[in-house]
Every structure is written in C-alpha cells, then in structure tokens.
Amino acid sequence: MNQDQLKTLVAQAALQYIEPGQIVGVGTGSTVNKFIDALATVKQRIRGAVSSSEASSERLRAHGIAVLDANAVESLALYVDGADEIDPHGCMIKGGGAALTREKIVAALAERFICIADESKYVPVLGRFALPVEVIPMAAQQIARRFAAHGGVATLRLQGGQPLRTDNGQHILDVTGLCIDEPLAFESEVNNWPGVVCVGVFAHQKASVCLLGTAEGVRTLRF
Known part of the structure; x- marks a missing residue:
C-alpha cells in the first residue's frame, strides 16, 4: 500500500x-x-x-x-x-x-x-522532522538564537514569499538539527521562553x- x-x-x-x-x-x-x-x-x-x-x-x-x-x-x-x-x-x-x-x-x-x-x-528519537514552534513575530530572532544554543537552526516558515500566519495570527519557526531525547523536559523549557506561543513537542x-x-x-x- x-x-x-x-x-x-x-x-x-x-x-x-x-x-x-x-x-x-x-x-x-x-x-x-x-x-x-x-x-x-x-x-x-x-x-x-x-x-x-x-x-x-x-x-x-x-x-x-x-x-x-x-x-x-x-x-x-x-x-x-x-x-x-x-x-x-x-x-x-x-x-x-x-x-x-x-x-x-x-x-x-x-x-x-x-x-x-x-x-x-515512527522514530526512535524525536528531531529528524523540523520542529515547528509558533512564536510572536517580535520575538522570532531571539528565539532562533536560543535554539542555536541547543544546536538547532530555526527558519521562518513562508507562504507565498511572506511569513506564514497561523489561525492565531502568529508566525512559525521550523527548527532542524535537534535531537529531542528528553521530550517532556524540552517542551517545558521551550514553553517558558518569552515569545513562544507553543512548541510542537507533544509530551x-x-x-x-x-x-x-x-x-x-x-x-x-x-x-
């Protein structure tokens, strides 16, 4: 199939x-x-x-x-x-x-x-798929720098050449290069970063x- x-x-x-x-x-x-x-x-x-x-x-x-x-x-x-x-x-x-x-x-x-x-x-460890993070636009670069400190590369998601707007009116960062072997702790940490609306880890x-x-x-x- x-x-x-x-x-x-x-x-x-x-x-x-x-x-x-x-x-x-x-x-x-x-x-x-x-x-x-x-x-x-x-x-x-x-x-x-x-x-x-x-x-x-x-x-x-x-x-x-x-x-x-x-x-x-x-x-x-x-x-x-x-x-x-x-x-x-x-x-x-x-x-x-x-x-x-x-x-x-x-x-x-x-x-x-x-x-x-x-x-x-189905994967042994999360992170191969780019991690989506919904962010308030003014915080996007600050959040991208935080992910860089974790070894991740954050890219602003575009639609038609412009930043994608979610149903909530916010932007999405897609983060590659992560190995999320402790999803619960990682989700809790990122959710506390100022400007993060929601991180796409569901732990x-x-x-x-x-x-x-x-x-x-x-x-x-x-x-």
Missing part, C-alpha cells in the same frame, strides 16, 4: 474508539482529513466535534457535522490527530500544518489522544494510543 492508502486505513481504524453520543476532538492534516471523511459515515452516532483548525472545521461542516467551540466543552473522551513524528513512548512532534497551538488546546481537553499515522512517522499531551499504518495492516501501540 502507498502512503495515502495507509492514511485511509488508520483513519478508518480510529472509528472503533468512538462511542455513541460523544463529542469528538478532531485534529488537522492530510491523515485527519481521511478521518473526517470516515467520521461522516457515522455522524449520526456523535453529538459533534471540537476542531483544531479552520480547515478542519470547514471540512467537518461540509459533511454536516456540528462544530462546537472548545469553550463550550468541559472535556472530551478522545482526540484524534496525526503526527509528524512519534517515538516509542507516545511523545510526538506536531505542527507541520501550522495548527499546533489549537491542536494542543484540544488535546488537553481529551481523556485519550488517538494518534493516526503511517509507519514512516505533556502525548498519545494514549497510536494506530500505525504498515504494509501488514494497522499496528496498535499503547502508551
């Missing part, structure tokens, strides 16, 4: 975790788009969804699925999202789609994080389950 087929496979497998009457937390990205399409086939079973991006909200509404404001929900039974990388402990790098801050907010509402990914995303909100698409089918990892 190709990567697109693996994404479809894990997206459909995630439906088994949805129980009648639930409000489902929904992430962002190409794998999640497959999940939203799959969710539409059982939409009569759920009360609605809390979405992590404008793009996902549009796709959910197009399928006739009600999108609820996160402030209107006290908790979620589960949050379904992809990952750019996931390690053997369930810690992830996320933010390739620039929605990391809202993804982390919705993930924090959920009792369980169901990660859906193909096997190329405090790590996965509970990962549905990993492989050539042999869906492999279920529990953390």
Whole structure:
C-alpha cells in the first residue's frame, strides 16, 4: 500500500474508539482529513466535534457535522490527530500544518489522544522532522538564537514569499538539527521562553494510543 492508502486505513481504524453520543476532538492534516471523511459515515452516532483548525472545521461542516467551540466543552473522551513524528513512548512532534497551538488546546481537553499515522512517522528519537514552534513575530530572532544554543537552526516558515500566519495570527519557526531525547523536559523549557506561543513537542499531551499504518495492516501501540 502507498502512503495515502495507509492514511485511509488508520483513519478508518480510529472509528472503533468512538462511542455513541460523544463529542469528538478532531485534529488537522492530510491523515485527519481521511478521518473526517470516515467520521461522516457515522455522524449520526456523535453529538459533534471540537476542531483544531479552520480547515478542519470547514471540512467537518461540509459533511454536516456540528462544530462546537472548545469553550463550550468541559472535556472530551478522545482526540484524534496525526503526527509528524512519534517515538516509542507516545511523545510526538506536531505542527507541520501550522495548527499546533489549537491542536494542543484540544488535546488537553481529551481523556485519550488517538494518534493516526503511517509507519514512516515512527522514530526512535524525536528531531529528524523540523520542529515547528509558533512564536510572536517580535520575538522570532531571539528565539532562533536560543535554539542555536541547543544546536538547532530555526527558519521562518513562508507562504507565498511572506511569513506564514497561523489561525492565531502568529508566525512559525521550523527548527532542524535537534535531537529531542528528553521530550517532556524540552517542551517545558521551550514553553517558558518569552515569545513562544507553543512548541510542537507533544509530551505533556502525548498519545494514549497510536494506530500505525504498515504494509501488514494497522499496528496498535499503547502508551
């Protein structure tokens, strides 16, 4: 199976975790788009969804699925999202789609994080994928210097030749050259740097389950 087929496979497998009457937390990205399409086939079973991006909200509404404001929900039974990388402990790098801050907010509402990914995303140590960091624009260069002290190279993400603006109106730095062998401590440290809105390490909100698409089918990892 190709990567697109693996994404479809894990997206459909995630439906088994949805129980009648639930409000489902929904992430962002190409794998999640497959999940939203799959969710539409059982939409009569759920009360609605809390979405992590404008793009996902549009796709959910197009399928006739009600999108609820996160402030209107006290908790979620589960949050379904992809990952750019996931390690053997369930810690992830996320933010390739620039929605990391809202993804982390919705993930924090959920009792369980169901990660859906193909096997190329499974790594022994985080850091091969460029780490996205959402920043307040005036702090970008200061934050880039801090990453340089950690051996990282921070590059401002562009869109159409201009700095990309997130749904929150902020910028993204993509940081290469990192080896994140202590994700929890690293996430805590970077979150304390002035000007950082959100770092794309998900260790405090790590996965509970990962549905990993492989050539042999869906492999279920529990953390």
